Amino acid sequence: MQQEGAIVLGTGGDNSNRSIGSFFEGAMTAGLPSDLADDAVQANIVSVGYGGPTGNMGTLTPASEISLRATTACCTSDYLRHQFFAGVLSPISSSSSTLDMEDATWIVRRGFSNNSCLSLESKNYPGYYLRHFNFKLFLQPYDGSSQFAADSTFCPVPGMNGQGVSLRSVNFPDKYIRHFFFWGFIASEGGANPWDTTTLWRDDVSWIVSPPFAP
Numbered sequence: 001m002q003q004e005g006a007i008v009l010g011t012g013g014d015n016s017n018r019s020i021g022s023f024f025e026g027a028m029t030a031g032l033p034s035d036l037a038d039d040a041v042q043a044n045i046v047s048v049g050y051g052g053p054t055g056n057m058g059t060l061t062p063a064s065e066i067s068l069r070a071t072t073a074c075c076t077s078d079y080l081r082h083q084f085f086a087g088v089l090s091p092i093s094s095s096s097s098t099l100d101m102e103d104a105t106w107i108v109r110r111g112f113s114n115n116s117c118l119s120l121e122s123k124n125y126p127g128y129y130l131r132h133f134n135f136k137l138f139l140q141p142y143d144g145s146s147q148f149a150a151d152s153t154f155c156p157v158p159g160m161n162g163q164g165v166s167l168r169s170v171n172f173p174d175k176y177i178r179h180f181f182f183w184g185f186i187a188s189e190g191g192a193n194p195w196d197t198t199t200l201w202r203d204d205v206s207w208i209v210s211p212p213f214a215p
Contacts, residue, residue, distance in 0.1 A: 058211035060118060060156055060165070064108045065212035067092070070179055071163045072203040079104040080177070080184060080207065082122060087130055087137025087184025092213055099124075101213035106130070112142070112149035114170050119152045123214055130184075132169060135193060137177065137184030159206035166205045176205040
């Protein structure tokens with residue numbers, strides 16, 4: 001009997017196709033690679049220039065890079081961003097720090113649990129996605145679970161206040177991404193939680209899809 005080895009990329013530990021991340025290039029070595037081998041691989045990655053623009057800017061098509069601006073009258077200069085791995089609303093402009101602009105830039109991906117919807121990947125934390133947990137928004141690495149897939153999938157619909165879009169949770173279809181006291185939630189129009197208040201709900205769940213601050 002003859003046995004041959006193989007390397008398979010793009011499958012998860014459960015043999016699914018839900019693994020995430022970007023494999024650029026590598027090298028096979030016998031045993032632990034030397035620093036020289038590591039440096040050579042890294043030099044090739046840098047020279048090729050990976051990490052350029054991912055696609056159309058400012059649209060909800062997959063691979064596009066976007067920023068999401070609030071439409072509520074108080075906050076029309078504020079954008080949905082991650083900060084300390086939580087979804088928050090902050091004022092962002094071209095004079096903001098590079099970190100702030102990167103935190104407010106999202107890459108549109110096909111929805112993990114519904115291909116006709118979308119998931120939002122962080123521009124500066126590849127493999128990390130916006131998801132809800134206990135109705136609050138967080139930035140977390142995709143773990144391949146069906147729960148994470150559902151929690152990180154949102155379906156765009158026309159903005160509830162007539163502006164932009166609203167992003168409906170795929171597993172809580174009466175709830176939409178909302179800002180409330182500058183924190184990010186998924187919220188229904190009326191409900192048991194403070195962030196479900198009907199006051200300004202239609203404005204708070206409506207977002208303008210804008211070109212990315214950090215393309």
